[in-house]
Amino acid sequence: MPAIAAGLEGISPMPIAPAAPPDLILHHGRITTLNPGQPEAQAIAVRDGLVLATGSDAEVLPLAGPATRLVDLGGRRVIPGLADNHIHIIRGGLNYNLELRWDGVRSLADAMDMLRAQVARTPAPQWVRVVGGFTEHQFAEKRLPTLAEINAAAPETPVFILHLYDRALLNAAALRAAGYGRDTPNPPGGEIQRDAAGNPTGLLLARPNAMVLYA
Structure with missing residues (x-):
């Protein structure tokens, strides 16, 4: 008996076929259902964008009506839509x-x-940008690189290291390229950390927002 449901997740067997024929049946495939009780099916029936049934070809194909579109998957895999809104x-x-x-x-x-x-592989005058969801806690050393370490690794190439949208590290070459100097004011909502002489150290702090990281 085919499993009947309004979506792939939580599909459970039903003793009756859907009241109206499906708009679409995908068959002769490998359907990932996300249902632990039936992790894979051979066919799937859909009406109005909702899953009506999953099961074997023998179970699902009889649900077709005169207007049902049949698609032979030829053994290919079908997975639920992956919606990434960011x-x-x-x-x-x-x-x-x-x-x-x-x-x-x-x-x-x-x-x-x-x-x-x-x-080494970045041509001038391009910057090296370190971005993404890394954190110092993933490192065995449990810390971020120091500005001295970044300057030693890239004495001439501008480097911008973005840390979780709360701060950024710029090496000396990046400060020169960006024109950050002693007289550069803090942007609204951000802070340029400075040494005792008032010169930017290379640390940008997002206080209270991240606009300084995009300036």
């Missing part, structure tokens, strides 16, 4: 070769090796 397709496409990601890197030493390699 992606950066254009920025990612434009900057893919210029960005470095530390997501999942286990040690700061490895991260700095990656930074040095990225610096």
Whole structure:
């Protein structure tokens, strides 16, 4: 008996067929259902954008009506739609070769090796940008790189390291390229950290918002 439901998740068997024929049946495939009791099906029936039934071809194909569209998957996989409402397709496409990601890197030493390699292959006057969801807690050293370490890794190439939208680290080359100096005022909602002489250190703080990280 085919499983009948309004969606892939939580499908449960029903003893009767749907009252109206489906608009679409995908069959001869491998359907991922997300139902632990029936993790995979051979066919799926859909009406008005909702899943009516999943099961074997023998169970689902008889549900077809005269107007039902039948699609032979030829053994291909079908998965539920993956809806990501926060992606950066254009920025990612434009900057893919210029960005470095530390997501999942286990040690700061490895991260700095990656930074040095990225610096070596980045042509002037391009910047190296470290972006993504990394945190110092993922590193064995349990800390972020120091500005001195970043400057040593990239003495001439501008480097911008974004940390969770709360701060950014800029090396000396980046400060020069951005024109940040002693007389540069703090932008609204942000802070440029300075040394005892009033010169920017390279640390930008998002206080209280992240606009300084995009200035």
